[in-house]
Amino acid sequence: MTFDEARALFPVLARYAYLNAGSVGPIARPTIAAMERELHRELEEGRGGAERFEAVVELRRRVREALARVLGVDGECVAVTSSTTESCRLVVAGLDLGADDEVVTTDVEHFGLTGPLAASGARVRVAEVRDRQADEAYAAILREIGPRTRLVALSHVAWTTGHELPVGELEQELTVPLLVDGAQSVGAIPVDATPYDFYTVSGQKWLCGPDSTGALYVREPESLRVAAPSYLSQETYEPDGSFSPKPGAARFDPGWTGGAVLEGVLAALEVAPAWRYERASQMAARCRELLAERADVVTEPGHATLVTWRAEGDTKQLVQAAHEQGVVIRELPRLGWLRASCGWWTNEEDLERLVAAVA
Numbered sequence: 161m162t163f164d165e166a167r168a169l170f171p172v173l174a175r176y177a178y179l180n181a182g183s184v185g186p187i188a189r190p191t192i193a194a195m196e197r198e199l200h201r202e203l204e205e206g207r208g209g210a211e212r213f214e215a216v217v218e219l220r221r222r223v224r225e226a227l228a229r230v231l232g233v234d235g236e237c238v239a240v241t242s243s244t245t246e247s248c249r250l251v252v253a254g255l256d257l258g259a260d261d262e263v264v265t266t267d268v269e270h271f272g273l274t275g276p277l278a279a280s281g282a283r284v285r286v287a288e289v290r291d292r293q294a295d296e297a298y299a300a301i302l303r304e305i306g307p308r309t310r311l312v313a314l315s316h317v318a319w320t321t322g323h324e325l326p327v328g329e330l331e332q333e334l335t336v337p338l339l340v341d342g343a344q345s346v347g348a349i350p351v352d353a354t355p356y357d358f359y360t361v362s363g364q365k366w367l368c369g370p371d372s373t374g375a376l377y378v379r380e381p382e383s384l385r386v387a388a389p390s391y392l393s394q395e396t397y398e399p400d401g402s403f404s405p406k407p408g409a410a411r412f413d414p415g416w417t418g419g420a421v422l423e424g425v426l427a428a429l430e431v432a433p434a435w436r437y438e439r440a441s442q443m444a445a446r447c448r449e450l451l452a453e454r455a456d457v458v459t460e461p462g463h464a465t466l467v468t469w470r471a472e473g474d475t476k477q478l479v480q481a482a483h484e485q486g487v488v489i490r491e492l493p494r495l496g497w498l499r500a501s502c503g504w505w506t507n508e509e510d511l512e513r514l515v516a517a518v519a
């Protein structure tokens with residue numbers, strides 16, 4: 161598939177310089193077509209019956225395997241969830257943290273991770289990395305780790321600064337579990353989740369999947385408690401609710417996902433070309449270069465696919481003004497920063513439109 165053929169699958173790109181996959185990715189025609197086919201089947205043939213149930217269970221198995229391939233891991237270790245936030249909740253709740261425990265995170269995280277950490281009851285220690293050089297993050301995080309640390313939880317790519325955080329180095333150093341928030345990495349940069357204890361996926365961002373899709377990789381599913389069981393978690397159960405969990409990470413599956421959404425995830429994953437990461441990285445580098453000629457760019461060179469810069473003026477109004485010129489970006493609340501997301505579908509014209517809109 162050539163670049164032009166691949167890009168043409170996303171009608172929104174013909175209208176907008178769509179630079180907001182860090183919030184939600186563009187949707188491709190085959191993704192919507194697959195979902196429509198499934199919805200029509202439900203309309204005509206109904207949603208009930210053992211055959212239908214089995215078909216959706218089989219679709220779920222295929223989604224689990226397909227998401228596992230994106231992470232380079234075994235499908236047995238992947239739970240199909242609805243978001244990164246939900247995946248973080250499942251891990252944090254399963255660790256049974258208490259007031260005597262500490263968790264370590266950073267000051268560039270999304271509430272989807274920090275909310276569950278705060279709700280755990282553990283003391284949350286926040287490493288200050290936002291206003292430092294990216295290569296100072298590792299030491300800043302290590303400084304927060306102590307004898308009470310039960311979990312280190314941070315993003316692979318920070319949604320604010322756009323910097324890659326040192327998850328690989330941390331994984332080698334740590335003796336406590338590491339939870340990696342993959343919302344801004346999976347589908348954007350190559351990911352091998354195998355070494356991590358827990359790694360989350362958002363399906364609606366860089367994977368261009370439907371809303372409310374995601375996953376959780378758990379390296380050793382048997383060693384995390386099933387704190388939020390669903391009907392899908394159990395192999396067998398008793399009247400009092402006690403249950404034998406399913407083998408593998410399927411035990412963490414938090415609930416039913418409709419067939420149309422599952423079909424949409426499979427179709428979206430098939431759209432992504434082999435050259436996705438290389439192209440996205442080139443476009444992000446080009447975007448950074450163009451913005452750096454005109455603005456104070458926060459994101460250092462050589463990171464992932466988000467580019468953030470300090471704006472002059474009201475960021476909400478700037479985002480709105482850019483939208484009126486056909487350019488979709490976002491503001492980062494309370495920071496006075498703007499952010500552009502560059503995907504494998506981004507072209508030079510999108511970047512020229514961005515620069516013209518924010519100059």
Ligand SMILES: Cc1ncc(COP(=O)(O)O)c(C=O)c1O
Binds near residue numbers: 182183243246344363
């Ligand atoms: C780093 C990060 N973590 C978590 C989230 C929340 O993701 P989800 O909507 O999949 O829960 C986001 C969303 O922007 C994010 O950027």
